[in-house]
Amino acid sequence: MAKSAIRALQIMEHVSQQREGCSHAELAQALSIPKSSLTGLLRDLTSNGYLQQNRETGAFHIGMQVLALANSYLQRLDIVHIGQPVVRELFDEVQEFASLSVQSGLDYLLVCSEAAPTLSAHKLHVGHRAPLFCSAGGKAMLAYMAPSQRDAILQKSDRKPLTPFTRTDLEDIRRDLEEIRERGVSFSREEVLVGINAVSAPILNSSGFPIAAVSIAMPSQLMDDKRRAEIEDAVKRAARKLCRQFGWSG
Amino acid sequence: MAKSAFRVLEIMEFVAQCPSGGATHTEIAAALRIPKSSLTGLLRDLTGPGYLQYEEGSGRFSIGSQVMFLAHSYLKRLNVVRDGAPFVHRIFLEVGEFTTMAIPKGDSCVVVCAENLPSPLAHSLNIGEHVPMLPSALGKAMLAFLGDEELDEYLSSHRPVSYTAHTQMKVKDIRQELMQIREAGFAYGREEYLGGISGIAAPVFNMNGRPIASVGVALPTARMTKKIEEKIQKVLLKETAALSRRLGFESTDTPRVSKAAAY
Numbered sequence: 188m189a190k191s192a193i194r195a196l197q198i199m200e201h202v203s204q205q206r207e208g209c210s211h212a213e214l215a216q217a218l219s220i221p222k223s224s225l226t227g228l229l230r231d232l233t234s235n236g237y238l239q240q241n242r243e244t245g246a247f248h249i250g251m252q253v254l255a256l257a258n259s260y261l262q263r264l265d266i267v268h269i270g271q272p273v274v275r276e277l278f279d280e281v282q283e284f285a286s287l288s289v290q291s292g293l294d295y296l297l298v299c300s301e302a303a304p305t306l307s308a309h310k311l312h313v314g315h316r317a318p319l320f321c322s323a324g325g326k327a328m329l330a331y332m333a334p335s336q337r338d339a340i341l342q343k344s345d346r347k348p349l350t351p352f353t354r355t356d357l358e359d360i361r362r363d364l365e366e367i368r369e370r371g372v373s374f375s376r377e378e379v380l381v382g383i384n385a386v387s388a389p390i391l392n393s394s395g396f397p398i399a400a401v402s403i404a405m406p407s408q409l410m411d412d413k414r415r416a417e418i419e420d421a422v423k424r425a426a427r428k429l430c431r432q433f434g435w436s437g
Numbered sequence: 438m439a440k441s442a443f444r445v446l447e448i449m450e451f452v453a454q455c456p457s458g459g460a461t462h463t464e465i466a467a468a469l470r471i472p473k474s475s476l477t478g479l480l481r482d483l484t485g486p487g488y489l490q491y492e493e494g495s496g497r498f499s500i501g502s503q504v505m506f507l508a509h510s511y512l513k514r515l516n517v518v519r520d521g522a523p524f525v526h527r528i529f530l531e532v533g534e535f536t537t538m539a540i541p542k543g544d545s546c547v548v549v550c551a552e553n554l555p556s557p558l559a560h561s562l563n564i565g566e567h568v569p570m571l572p573s574a575l576g577k578a579m580l581a582f583l584g585d586e587e588l589d590e591y592l593s594s595h596r597p598v599s600y601t602a603h604t605q606m607k608v609k610d611i612r613q614e615l616m617q618i619r620e621a622g623f624a625y626g627r628e629e630y631l632g633g634i635s636g637i638a639a640p641v642f643n644m645n646g647r648p649i650a651s652v653g654v655a656l657p658t659a660r661m662t663k664k665i666e667e668k669i670q671k672v673l674l675k676e677t678a679a680l681s682r683r684l685g686f687e688s689t690d691t692p693r694v695s696k697a698a699a700y
Binding site (some may be wrong): 192193194195196199200202203204228231235237248249250251253254255256257258259260262263271275279291296298299300301312313314315316 | 449452478479511514
């Protein structure tokens with residue numbers, strides 16, 4: 188199979204991984220594409236909206252056309268259709284960042300979110316990923332998976348700490364998951380992002396499999412015991428509502 | 438330019454715009470006139486890294502989760518203020534009147550971007566200035582597009598405050614006006630906040646269809662003729678729709694590559 192077939196995607200993938208975008212020369216070097224043939228590819232990707240070029244820096248960034256593909260993916264997920272109003276209600280109630288995530292390999296993938304439209308607020312976007320083993324949403328799903336599947340994921344995870352607070356010891360994580368099953372809700376105390384705590388609960392389908400997690404994330408300073416109890420309660424109610432819609436009656 | 442590099446994007450766009458959100462090997466081959474044998478390899482290349490996923494039951498290929506990596510890279514760079522500024526600038530150039538963008542902040546909205554001619558008429562709003570929601574076109578354009586429950590809650594917890602002799606003070610009238618704004622797609626301010634100044638504003642939506650900002654044009658009522666009013670409406674609707682699309686609102690249409698490939 189000719190490699191050139193997926194060139195366009197390789198270019199986009201490389202661009203998406205660079206924080207500040209990527210110049211023509213950087214791309215040519217990273218992907219070993221002759222500069223002259225890269226010029227044509229970049230022009231076509233840009234004119235079709237898959238890339239956009241920053242006029243000041245000359246750097247290429249991902250363009251808005253990818254959203255058409257992303258929307259097609261999201262629209263096929265029942266959890267997004269059914270979950271969005273519930274996430275909205277949850278946000279209205281607690282007024283903190285509310286989201287739904289699904290499993291994607293060893294990560295969770297954020298597929299729906301609601302947040303206050305302020306400029307300063309720390310916000311995660313649809314498409315955000317974090318490892319299952321240390322995120323609240325990920326742990327909520329892990330805790331309810333079959334033991335064999337859970338162990339396989341934990342074994343495969345590199346368990347690299349994302350913050351000084353990430354719990355990486357396998358025994359600690361297993362104990363956390365045990366506790367999550369007892370409480371029905373999971374916590375991340377600055378394990379993914381410093382300064383951000385999260386509370387999640389799993390959404391189980393009719394066979395009890397965790398198909399998603401509903402979460403609230405907020406600045407850890409604002410989460411005292413009282414607030415945490417309120418949020419835990421709201422997250423559990425939202426998850427229960429969605430569990431019922433997916434046929435879980437446990 | 439090697440056409441083959443775009444084949445994969447054509448395939449993904451075709452699959453994405455199928456009404457069922459997926460298509461079979463045969464359907465893709467027929468629609469894009471790709472020989473079945475070479476399509477097999479392309480589909481394998483796309484399902485491997487997760488750009489497409491194969492659904493055993495239906496035999497259809499649909500968009501896979503890998504596209505979310507690309508989408509996230511786009512979405513995390515979005516900033517309504519930075520991305521909105523060129524739209525505000527374009528509206529200002531077209532209508533030649535004071536143009537602003539505002540975002541909601543608590544009970545009011547705050548001006549985050551403004552374009553104006555240097556003018557001794559000091560009716561302009563400055564960046565950072567707070568404008569009340571209920572009596573301003575900027576605020577009404579956002580309020581009108583909140584969900585019903587949210588709007589009810591807003592109206593029951595915020596009493597109208599009188600700014601001019603024209604400020605609407607009855608919640609019933611305000612609600613009725615907001616419903617009209619929903620229909621029309623833009624809001625009017627008729628000297629309800631600043632005496633002698635009229636405004637027209639339209640909402641900007643995010644990916645979830647939430648109004649996250651509004652863009653408005655304001656001018657002395659004396660100059661607001663029917664002709665200029667229609668021009669402002671037209672330009673505002675066009676540019677705010679384009680800005681909303683940029684922010685991810687209703688961007689399900691327009692497969693670009695397939696169209697380009699057609700000529």
